[in-house]
Amino acid sequence: MKRPWFFDAPCSGRTIAWASAGAMLMASMAAAAATDIEVWHSLNPYNKGVFEDLVKDFNKEQKDVKVKLKAFDREDDIEAALAGAKKREDRPQLVQLDDDRAPDEVAGRSYIQPLNTLLAKHPIKDAKWFLDDKNTFARDSKGRLVAFPYMVDIPVMFYNIDAFKKADLKPTVPQRNWASLQDQLVTLANNGSRKCPLTSDQPVSVNLENLAAVNNQLYASNDNGLKGKGKPAFSFDVLYIRHLSMMISWVKSELMVKPEFNANATKRFANGECAVLFSTSSNIGWFSDNRKLDFSVAGLPYYPQVTAKPGNAFVGGSALWATAGHSKESDAASAQFLAWLAQPKRAADWYQETGFLPLTHQAFDQTEKGYYKNLGEWQELVAAYARNPGANGRGFRIDNYPKIRAMFHDTLEKALSGNQSAPAALKTAAAEAGKMMRK
Missing domain, CATH: 3.40.190.10 (Periplasmic binding protein-like II)
Known part of the structure; x- marks a missing residue:
């Protein structure tokens, strides 16, 4: 019987065919692996x-x-x-x-x-x-x-340069002194930024946690919970009372839109509606990608009466x-x-x-330095975190802190809505936090 033609094909051809099939099989196995x-x-x-x-x-x-x-x-x-x-x-x-x-x-x-x-x-x-x-x-x-x-x-202060120019503020940068910033917000409100001189999506970070760190104060006892025996405690003293009282007055006078713990505040700033925003540095890329937004970055404000030089915010x-x-x-x-x-x-x-x-x-x-050209204090703020943060800025250890933080947020919201005075809100928050740590 005559053999089929393919049995007479050169051996090299069959070898190539089998080799190709083998290569494909090996590639498939490699992909599967x-x-x-x-x-x-x-x-x-x-x-x-x-x-x-x-x-x-x-x-x-x-x-x-x-x-x-x-x-x-x-x-x-x-x-x-x-x-x-x-x-x-x-x-x-x-x-x-x-x-x-x-x-x-x-x-x-x-x-x-x-x-x-x-x-x-x-x-x-x-x-x-x-x-x-x-x-x-x-x-x-x-x-x-x-x-x-x-x-x-880290939490930072973003500011809209166009808004500062429109208000004829010179230089076109926000003051890091809380009282001086208030004066600027009044000017901004009266000259183009009435709807939103200032907003924030970080009420607890700015008004409690980093009110301590940036003013070189302890946030909680026992060295922020890092040393000592027993549970740390919050002692929201006159610094906190005066600060929260001022924030309540800012909301009442419409210098500040009541802080929101969501994306509304950042979206409003990105759209050019707000002159100043307290938020996290993780928004820098997003804001930079918005060609219509001319913004820059500064550190959070502090009180010169409390510290001569601002400390680092908690990361x-x-x-x-x-x-x-x-x-x-x-x-x-x-x-x-x-x-x-x-x-x-x-x-x-x-x-x-x-x-x-x-x-x-x-x-x-x-x-490269060119990256920082229009970002204000960003390079300086970042460089500080490669150095020893000091006792007050290292961080803090608080048991059950996610729930405590949520409670702090609710407390601040009530106070900023005018439903509770600063002293009452802070006293209640400190006492409740102590109970929650022990749960």
Whole structure:
């Protein structure tokens, strides 16, 4: 019987065919062997886009690791999803969380793997963390870094330069003295900014937490809860009473729109409606992307009667926490992604495009002076966080602080709405916080 023609084909042709099929199979197997890691986050829309672009670049460069993102509207939604995840497979490898001013508690959760544990097995080479190690954010009681400090920000004062020019204020910068700022707000209100001389989305941060830090005062006893035995206590003295009384008067006289703990305040500033905004530095990238908005940055105001020189505001924001219980390959992939984010060029881009503090010294050093040209005091404000923050600015440790902070917010809202006097509001808040710490 005559053999089919293909049996007479040259051996080299069959070899090539089989080799091609083998190559395709190997490529398919390699793709299938790639380790997927999931990252949960609650970044604002602008910073979400920046992060997504970075992840796309990472996925293009890597063959063995693929990062998948899942966005949530709020960090509370992430906490709820974590609490509802019954299996390891239901949890992400990396998740954006605050340290809740109790990082030891977060690091001690059964599903969290402290960063220092992960990096002991998979070290990130050559990265020098930017935040001074005396700063307590995302560090445990032994000073060990328990989370990747990637979304760390500080509260700042944004101001609309066009509004200051329209009001004929010279120089076109806000005063950092609270009393002098009040005079400027009156001028702004009378000359073009009547609807919104000042607004804020950080009432607790500006009027309680950082009223202490920026004025070089303790926020709570026991060195802000970092030393001593027993629970720390809040003592909202005459500084707080006078300040909150002034804020109440600002709302009544319409120098300040009542603070809102949502995106309304930042959107109004971005749209050019407000002259001054107290908010977090993580909005810098978003505001810079708005070509119609001519703005700049200053530090929070202080009281010269209390301190000759303003101190550093507490750092805030959040970090990327690694979760526990995943495979060795998964942990290695997570560490590989974090190491990639820590590369000087990548970390510098993140800092410049968002307004989060630099992740590393290299990111800060690689940022050229031109970046700071129209950002007022931003470079000076950032540089301070590479230095020892001092006893009053290191941070604070308060048990059950997320719920206490929510209570503080409600209390301030009542006072600023005219439903409670400053002394009564602060006395009630301090007493209630003491009870909540003990729960």
